[in-house]
Amino acid sequence: MKLLVTGGAGYSGSETAQQLIEAGHSVTVFDNLSRGHRAAIPAKANFVYGDISDRVALAEIFASQKFDAVLHFAALIEAGESMKDPALYFRNNVAYTNNVIEAAVRAKCLKFVLSSTAAIFAASDEPLREDSMIEPANVYGENKLIIETMLRWNQKIHGMRYACLRYFNACGATKDRGEDHQPESHLIPRLFYVALGQSDAATIYGTDYPTPDGTCIRDYIHIADLASAHVLAVEALNQKETLIYNLGSGVGYSVKEVLEATRAVTAHPIPAKEFPRRPGDAPRLVASSEKIRKELGWTPRYNDLKEIIASAWEWKKKNPQGYA
Secondary structure, three states, rough: OEEEEOOOOHHHHHHHHHHHHHHOOOEEEEEEEOOOOOOOOOOEEEEEOOOOOOHHHHHHHHHOOOOOOEEOOOOOOHHHHHHHOHHHHHHHHHHHHHHHHHHHHHHHOOOOEEEEEEHOOOOOOOOOOOOOEEOOEEEEEEEHHHHHHHHHHHHHOOOOOEEEEEOOEOOOOOOOOOOOOOOOOOHHHHHHHOOOOOOOEEEEEEOOOOOOOOOOEEOOOHHHHHHHHHHHHHHHHHOOOEEEEOOOOOOEEEEEHHHHHHHHHHHOOEEEEEEOOOOOOOOEEOOHHEEEOOOHHHOOOOOOOOOOHHHHHHHHHHHHHHOO
């Protein structure tokens, strides 16, 4: 298939683009490089510099060739930032995604895979299933929920086939790709900053949550496994009209557990400072991937947290300044 990957220079999008190419598909990456990296884009992908805010540029990219599907990763992803500047997030994530959907519909490109989030769900003591209670704790989660609704209506009205993949805390690294956000707010790479002497101490936001050790509990999924799920989903849209899947291990780890695992992997004490809760952090979000395993045969290769952290650590040691 000929595929357009928006945000294909980012952490999740670039690895998905690579696996799509390895699966035999033709890939065009559309990215403004504001939070992605040119070096992360696969060498065999066609790269078009552009912004999803630009309706003319989107029309031109869809006119340049007949795409079979869009995989949409272009988004701002920081839950904390979304609670400080909701207008920025609604504009970038909702309004600009609508530009992409509209351009795809006009070009008769009626297959769409959304990189969504488990942040659409209410916190739960049980692994989240696709029919779990919906109640975003932050603006970012609300953004993705709105986009899922937009896709549902475009399916009803225009016949757009779509898949929504909901996950939390993509992490880990492959040989060529690792996590490098600017600024970095994700837990594991920030712990590496301390282990590499780039920061004095780790930060823990909130130790009074209703969890065993008082810190937030999350699911962690290796970036390679996340990408493989997107590959399966876009291919499955040839047979199915709508796919909604949660991605995760079904096992949650608290912030303190991730800290201890990272200390073990890096052999560094990684001192930590505790701060009050941040707005928008739910106590526990852990996804069950039973449905996608059963329906698409998705089988994650990485199930051990220390193994995932170790893969990220190897990449970070080789690239202490990230892609720079």
